[in-house]
Amino acid sequence: MKTYLDCIPCFFRQALEGARIVRASPKQQKQIIDGFARKIPKISLQSSPPEIARLGYALLKKISPNGDPYKDIRQKSNRIALRLLGRLKNKVNHSKDRILTALELAIAGNIIDFGVKNNLNVKAELKKILAKESKVIHKKSIFHYLEFKRALKKARKILYLADNAGEVVFDRVLVEEIKRAYPEKDIYYSVKSKPIINDALLEDARECGIHAVTQVISNGTDAPGTLLDLCSKEFRKIYKSADMIISKGQGNFESLSQEARPIFFLFMVKCPVVARETGCKMGDTVLFYNLKKNGSIQN
Amino acid sequence: MKTYLDCIPCFFRQALEGARIVRASPKQQKQIIDGFARKIPKISLQSSPPEIARLGYALLKKISPNGDPYKDIRQKSNRIALRLLGRLKNKVNHSKDRILTALELAIAGNIIDFGVKNNLNVKAELKKILAKESKVIHKKSIFHYLEFKRALKKARKILYLADNAGEVVFDRVLVEEIKRAYPEKDIYYSVKSKPIINDALLEDARECGIHAVTQVISNGTDAPGTLLDLCSKEFRKIYKSADMIISKGQGNFESLSQEARPIFFLFMVKCPVVARETGCKMGDTVLFYNLKKNGSIQN
Numbered sequence: 001m002k003t004y005l006d007c008i009p010c011f012f013r014q015a016l017e018g019a020r021i022v023r024a025s026p027k028q029q030k031q032i033i034d035g036f037a038r039k040i041p042k043i044s045l046q047s048s049p050p051e052i053a054r055l056g057y058a059l060l061k062k063i064s065p066n067g068d069p070y071k072d073i074r075q076k077s078n079r080i081a082l083r084l085l086g087r088l089k090n091k092v093n094h095s096k097d098r099i100l101t102a103l104e105l106a107i108a109g110n111i112i113d114f115g116v117k118n119n120l121n122v123k124a125e126l127k128k129i130l131a132k133e134s135k136v137i138h139k140k141s142i143f144h145y146l147e148f149k150r151a152l153k154k155a156r157k158i159l160y161l162a163d164n165a166g167e168v169v170f171d172r173v174l175v176e177e178i179k180r181a182y183p184e185k186d187i188y189y190s191v192k193s194k195p196i197i198n199d200a201l202l203e204d205a206r207e208c209g210i211h212a213v214t215q216v217i218s219n220g221t222d223a224p225g226t227l228l229d230l231c232s233k234e235f236r237k238i239y240k241s242a243d244m245i246i247s248k249g250q251g252n253f254e255s256l257s258q259e260a261r262p263i264f265f266l267f268m269v270k271c272p273v274v275a276r277e278t279g280c281k282m283g284d285t286v287l288f289y290n291l292k293k294n295g296s297i298q299n
Numbered sequence: 300m301k302t303y304l305d306c307i308p309c310f311f312r313q314a315l316e317g318a319r320i321v322r323a324s325p326k327q328q329k330q331i332i333d334g335f336a337r338k339i340p341k342i343s344l345q346s347s348p349p350e351i352a353r354l355g356y357a358l359l360k361k362i363s364p365n366g367d368p369y370k371d372i373r374q375k376s377n378r379i380a381l382r383l384l385g386r387l388k389n390k391v392n393h394s395k396d397r398i399l400t401a402l403e404l405a406i407a408g409n410i411i412d413f414g415v416k417n418n419l420n421v422k423a424e425l426k427k428i429l430a431k432e433s434k435v436i437h438k439k440s441i442f443h444y445l446e447f448k449r450a451l452k453k454a455r456k457i458l459y460l461a462d463n464a465g466e467v468v469f470d471r472v473l474v475e476e477i478k479r480a481y482p483e484k485d486i487y488y489s490v491k492s493k494p495i496i497n498d499a500l501l502e503d504a505r506e507c508g509i510h511a512v513t514q515v516i517s518n519g520t521d522a523p524g525t526l527l528d529l530c531s532k533e534f535r536k537i538y539k540s541a542d543m544i545i546s547k548g549q550g551n552f553e554s555l556s557q558e559a560r561p562i563f564f565l566f567m568v569k570c571p572v573v574a575r576e577t578g579c580k581m582g583d584t585v586l587f588y589n590l591k592k593n594g595s596i597q598n
Contacts, residue, residue: 012311016308026304037336
């Protein structure tokens with residue numbers, strides 16, 4: 001997905017919020033805003049939003065070079081989500097279509113996102129998710145579940161792109177269900193290599209216990225999405241050879257939506273630009289398979 | 300009021316919305332954003348928000364040099380508000396405290412603001428104002444009415460700073476009530492000299508009929524607030540000699556809040572920064588007299 005001019009005010013807002021999270025002084029906050037403003041005339045709107053957002057986050061790293069300012073937030077998300085694991089599994093156990101329920105929960109877990117709204121009360125939001133599952137279902141505007149089931153059945157190698165810490169617990173439930181239905185599938189769960197906002201890292205994958213369920217890899221970058229050019233060779237090899245990709249979150253959608261690969265994008269619509277791009281509404285739950293780029297998947 | 304870093308994303312949003320209103324091409328929109336971004340490192344946060352916003356609007360003027368892109372919007376606001384005049388006067392006629400009711404309506408009329416939210420459905424909003432007058436009253440968090448009444452009684456020369464077109468009709472009702480109670484007061488109703496967003500101009504004052512009620516002057520600028528340094532000598536003379544100033548809207552508050560002058564700021568709180576600055580909530584109705592700068596007004 002290309003960047004829209006409407007993304008630019010939002011980049012500034014994110015840079016400022018990030019600056020405050022890394023405890024930049026007011027002077028440093030101004031320096032970050034100024035530094036980012038200087039980059040604006042040089043950027044191409046053909047870049048994806050995560051590519052541009054990354055430039056802002058790079059400025060934050062200068063203030064806090066070895067820092068991992070969202071570490072507490074990541075750990076807190078992991079703990080809160082882990083406490084919900086029993087209830088998540090219970091929901092799946094009592095459902096008619098286990099994969100569908102796990103899939104819906106995995107998308108609902110995408111609400112854990114500090115890039116979009118950093119004052120999110122994760123605990124309250126997650127409780128709401130569990131309470132209002134039926135509502136979530138009603139807000140599906142794009143939901144290519146038939147294609148998803150077909151692809152899942154046929155796939156041998158699946159690459160699952162993580163988004164946020166905490167959310168990993170929700171992903172774990174889906175991966176466990178896929179493994180239960182198809183024990184023979186190779187599933188790679190991919191996280192970021194270095195801290196970026198509250199995106200899941202290897203340590204989060206471990207804390208959320210998904211490493212015990214499937215293979216966990218890191219993608220070689222600290223971009224808030226999947227910028228293939230910056231990813232490690234190892235990651236790209238798996239990306240290219242996977243015959244199904246499950247992609248979580250807006251950042252991954254924004255960076256991979258133009259790819260002609262069998263990618264299923266699972267996310268909640270969190271900004272008006274993505275809402276317009278997808279024809280959805282804010283807060284919608286999306287399971288999107290790019291039929292135009294990939295064609296239909298036959299049984 | 301100084302500018303906060305939180306204002307910067309909002310300036311970009313306003314510049315972009317303005318660019319679309321002047322029908323700038325996507326390329327021109329990008330040029331405006333880039334041009335504004337280049338100015339950011341040079342600005343001082345000690346400037347008031349309208350001073351900085353004006354830099355963005357100056358870029359729009361380059362695209363549409365003789366343009367008055369909000370003309371239609373201004374005229375529409377005037378027409379819609381004029382149709383409400385009878386109902387506004389009726390409200391005043393049936394109230395116990397005529398000045399108080401007219402004052403509340405004048406503040407409520409400040410909802411007509413395209414700088415903050417350009418897709419505002421003025422007609423619907425104004426109907427709501429008339430319907431929910433009692434609610435508006437409940438949302439008063441700062442309301443220095445006692446000081447206002449005292450100042451009004453004592454003042455000989457009153458300067459009334461207009462904000463938006465359409466809103467002028469609401470101001471007219473207040474000015475008429477002041478004239479009714481104190482026919483001897485000199486009241487100057489001041490508008491902008493050149494188009495800036497939907498701010499009231501001389502032609503709007505005429506269209507709304509306030510010129511028949513009191514003297515209308517223009518302030519010599521096209522700033523979205525009152526930037527005294529840029530105002531005409533004539534305006535500044537009246538500003539300095541007035542013993543009561545009634546200031547409408549956030550833009551005037553942002554540019555004059557530090558002045559040690561007997562200014563009564565009437566506005567609706569439309570952004571989180573002003574909410575924080577005033578200790579109010581978004582949507583609050585404010586009648587603010589800066590006691591710290593001016594001291595109390597005695598009977």
